[in-house]
Amino acid sequence: MxxxxxxxxxxxxxxxxxxxxxxxxxxxxxxxxxxxxxxxxxxxxxxxxxxxxxxxxxESIGPLPLPRLRLDASVVSPGDGFQKLRFRTAEDLALETVLIPLHKEGAVSLCLSSQVGCAMGCTFCATARMTTRRNLKTWEIIDQFLQARDVVHSQGRRVTGAVFMGMGEPFLNYDNVMTAADLMRCSSAGSVAAKAITISTVGLVPEIDRYTREGRRYRLAVSLGAATDEKRRELVPVAARWPVAEVVAAARRYALARRTRVTLAYVCISGVNVGEDDARALGELIGDTPVRVDLIEVTDPTGRYSPPGADELQSFRDALTRHVGQPIVRRYSGGKDIQAACGTLAGTG
Ligand code: SF4
Known part of the structure; x- marks a missing residue:
């Protein structure tokens, strides 16, 4: 048959x-x-x-009808226009996709989920607290893309990029994420530029090296959490099984192989990882690795962690400028009022 x-x-x-x-x-x-x-x-x-x-x-295509995710909620932030879509799988598991309005008029980037839940256990992240977990199939990732793009088109806007920064650790679902990215990039399919697709990882060293070896053309963002193993063990416990020096070494191999800067994402938490010592440790860790450091203020729905105040954040930026001396970017994590910000996706909002 x-x-x-x-x-x-x-x-x-x-x-x-x-x-x-x-x-x-x-x-x-x-x-x-x-x-x-x-x-x-x-x-x-x-x-x-x-x-x-x-x-x-x-007639060789199937099973028919081709399955779809069920869109069961859509909410737009009155504050900043971020929009969150909640989908349900065939077994009624929730996953979420965020529409991120970009500075360029009418341009939207899609923040896609790669898993339901996440096993990495980051202590500031609501996704980690979801009890059911599984990898998304490629078609489920693609269906997020297609349905979210339909929403964007119905608003007279267009999708210009996609980031795997929604629910899940993309490198735990490596093959399906890469296949989905290939389809999104293909000029006959999604037609999104390779450099406008970002894969984000919390620091899985073997998969970063695999990604480098395979010469993938997508951008890579490595989320550090902290610059010392002691603090990483508290913030990103599962990923911390790889010493942070090994994570940055893998990021460096990628940057040198691709002749590009690797993005290091850093979640800023008041009183935890934004001191002068943290900036110095980060600078020593990075050395001359070509990086761009993205600072993201934590959004923790449990209230355990708070974002730094304006002065604390500015002091940290100044310290990073001294100790790292490479581009430092403050990345806006929007949709806080609709639980769409980084670390708040849990399928419940
Ligand atoms: S921050 Fe990312 S890697 Fe960490 S638990 Fe949340 S979804 Fe997983």
Missing amino acids: DVTIDPRDVGPGELETWAAARGCDAVVVRKLLSAIFRRGVLEPDRWMAESQIPKRLA
């Missing part, structure tokens, strides 16, 4: 191999991807009628 395939679940290259085995060439694959990604057509009858997809190929 013929094995069916969901074109949202395999990479463009694998799809071509599959089509070739059925006597169809790359042009047919491009038409199929274009029908799904550009026009949102998910029915075999319409693939055949509107895109001249051969019947033998259309």
